Amino acid sequence: MLRLSVVKRWTGFKLRAELEAPTPGVVALFGRSGCGKTTLINILSGLLQPDEGRVELDGVVLTDTRQRVRVPAERRRIGYVFQDARLFPHLGVLGNLRYGMRRAPREGRSIGLEEVLALLGLEPLLGRRPYQLSGGERQRVALGRALLSQPRLLLLDEPLAALDAARREEVLPYLEALRDQLSIPMVFVSHQLDEVLRLATHVALMESGEILASGTLSDLSVRPEFRAIVGPEAVGAVLDGVVTQVDTANGMADVRIGRGTLHISAPNTRAGARLRIQLLARDLILATEPPRGLSVRNAVEGVITELSNDIGQAVLVKVDIGAGASVLARVTRNATAALGLRAGMTLWVLVKAVSARGHTYSAGEPRV
Amino acid sequence: MLSLTPAEMDALRLSLDVALRSVAISLPPAVLVAYLLARSRFPGVLALDALVHLPLVLPPVAVGYLLLVSLDSRSATGQWLLAHFGVALPFTTWGATLATAVMTFPLMVRAIRLALESVDRGLEAAARTLGAGPLDRFVSITLPLTLPGILAGLLTAFAAGLGQFGAVITFASNVPGVTRTLPLALYTAIQEPGGEAMAMRLAVLSIALGVLGLVLAELLARRVHRLLGR
Numbered sequence: 357m358l359r360l361s362v363v364k365r366w367t368g369f370k371l372r373a374e375l376e377a378p379t380p381g382v383v384a385l386f387g388r389s390g391c392g393k394t395t396l397i398n399i400l401s402g403l404l405q406p407d408e409g410r411v412e413l414d415g416v417v418l419t420d421t422r423q424r425v426r427v428p429a430e431r432r433r434i435g436y437v438f439q440d441a442r443l444f445p446h447l448g449v450l451g452n453l454r455y456g457m458r459r460a461p462r463e464g465r466s467i468g469l470e471e472v473l474a475l476l477g478l479e480p481l482l483g484r485r486p487y488q489l490s491g492g493e494r495q496r497v498a499l500g501r502a503l504l505s506q507p508r509l510l511l512l513d514e515p516l517a518a519l520d521a522a523r524r525e526e527v528l529p530y531l532e533a534l535r536d537q538l539s540i541p542m543v544f545v546s547h548q549l550d551e552v553l554r555l556a557t558h559v560a561l562m563e564s565g566e567i568l569a570s571g572t573l574s575d576l577s578v579r580p581e582f583r584a585i586v587g588p589e590a591v592g593a594v595l596d597g598v599v600t601q602v603d604t605a606n607g608m609a610d611v612r613i614g615r616g617t618l619h620i621s622a623p624n625t626r627a628g629a630r631l632r633i634q635l636l637a638r639d640l641i642l643a644t645e646p647p648r649g650l651s652v653r654n655a656v657e658g659v660i661t662e663l664s665n666d667i668g669q670a671v672l673v674k675v676d677i678g679a680g681a682s683v684l685a686r687v688t689r690n691a692t693a694a695l696g697l698r699a700g701m702t703l704w705v706l707v708k709a710v711s712a713r714g715h716t717y718s719a720g721e722p723r724v
Numbered sequence: 725m726l727s728l729t730p731a732e733m734d735a736l737r738l739s740l741d742v743a744l745r746s747v748a749i750s751l752p753p754a755v756l757v758a759y760l761l762a763r764s765r766f767p768g769v770l771a772l773d774a775l776v777h778l779p780l781v782l783p784p785v786a787v788g789y790l791l792l793v794s795l796d797s798r799s800a801t802g803q804w805l806l807a808h809f810g811v812a813l814p815f816t817t818w819g820a821t822l823a824t825a826v827m828t829f830p831l832m833v834r835a836i837r838l839a840l841e842s843v844d845r846g847l848e849a850a851a852r853t854l855g856a857g858p859l860d861r862f863v864s865i866t867l868p869l870t871l872p873g874i875l876a877g878l879l880t881a882f883a884a885g886l887g888q889f890g891a892v893i894t895f896a897s898n899v900p901g902v903t904r905t906l907p908l909a910l911y912t913a914i915q916e917p918g919g920e921a922m923a924m925r926l927a928v929l930s931i932a933l934g935v936l937g938l939v940l941a942e943l944l945a946r947r948v949h950r951l952l953g954r
Binding site for chain 1: 851857952
């Protein structure tokens, strides 16, 4: 468990954050630039001291201003991957990788050089110097360097922000591999929804120095605070489902979500795998009767729990589809009136199989 | 030019010797002072800064004179040095070395301080998260990244040290083979009737030495920069 409750004041800025997150797992600090995400992980790392508060990781108190506990950053064993990689220019790739490894305690080493080289594809880079690496390669080396310091927690400060789309794709799969193959808890800072979708198991929404809400992505994605951060185009529920059946020939899969099952495009998956699906509010269709004669293959029954004003003349309808899962659908005010939509009403949510495609991500196996 | 007289050889050897010794003894304190000036916030920093730079703005003869009054055998410090270490600084090679070191100290400190100030503090923070304590960080990150500045400081101080005159002659006097370095020998030659030829040879020797130093400094700087990947 990661527990923190800290206050940090500057002129014109105040951070007041409380967070509890399960470990291991990947926590995303999600919010717009300047909301205090980096400040918060700097406090976690020990590079910055809070004015007041407490930081506890897996039962070890790292900071407690009341009891004057301040474990210095160099003894926290918290790895940190900076936005700008910060490789040491006077050392080669191998020298950088070894830097943290040499300083890690001998006992309890869980990850070795060979493993890191294989996991991050660093073998071909070993003979190079930092200035000879691309942005994506630099981040991978920085990641490896942090891992080899045998961290109890890994912090990532927008590790992909300085990279263009192609370079991001050079690093993201490695981060996913890390999450799925190692049991090192991670906290990463991001203002990009797609990174959060692909990596996070737990999300904390931040705004103006405060954590507005935290929880699983499926819980948070339907909340108003989340909508404000991602913007109107990306509003929609994110659901973690389990693949029940695979149609390899057509690249389709059945995914159990809530009470229903969605038949969606999902190449490269297998039965039993966990899939994360983003259902954009603008892609969903609502029907007051069981639909017939439509090309849409998916109809999930649910109950309206909330109607709220959306941008323009639109209304956001929140529908509980069972098993604790909710989706959001954007409909016009006219349609709302014509269908007589109101809270408590039972209806059917229609999802085009293809509209969920491209937003299906492996959410990683749950770890014990 | 190629065949130097014994007196000229002495002057050349002494100049190199004094300059070399002076940079060797000033390097550790220069790194320390540069670090304090670049990094620390204590109230005396301004005073320290002024003190270190004083030799740059004082007449060299005044520096030599101040050294003489504070260190000669009649002064308390001079007597203490003599009693405990058997060392008398005035009129000795070590005296010339000390005068040279004091004069070139600000040059060395400046170069190292500039390099220290340009070290990315973020790299030290990164080293911290990787488990490096303060001393470890200084030795493994800060110092290597300051290396170009340290080398530049060493070379500047060495080159300037070859030509120190006023402070040396005032504090250590002009003793052949002991404190008579190139510039002092040059000065002596000018003073002597018929010494013009020797003065010219010594001047040419000084120029050659200077050019050689500059070329070596440039080559070294390139190597270091390549090593740091810049």
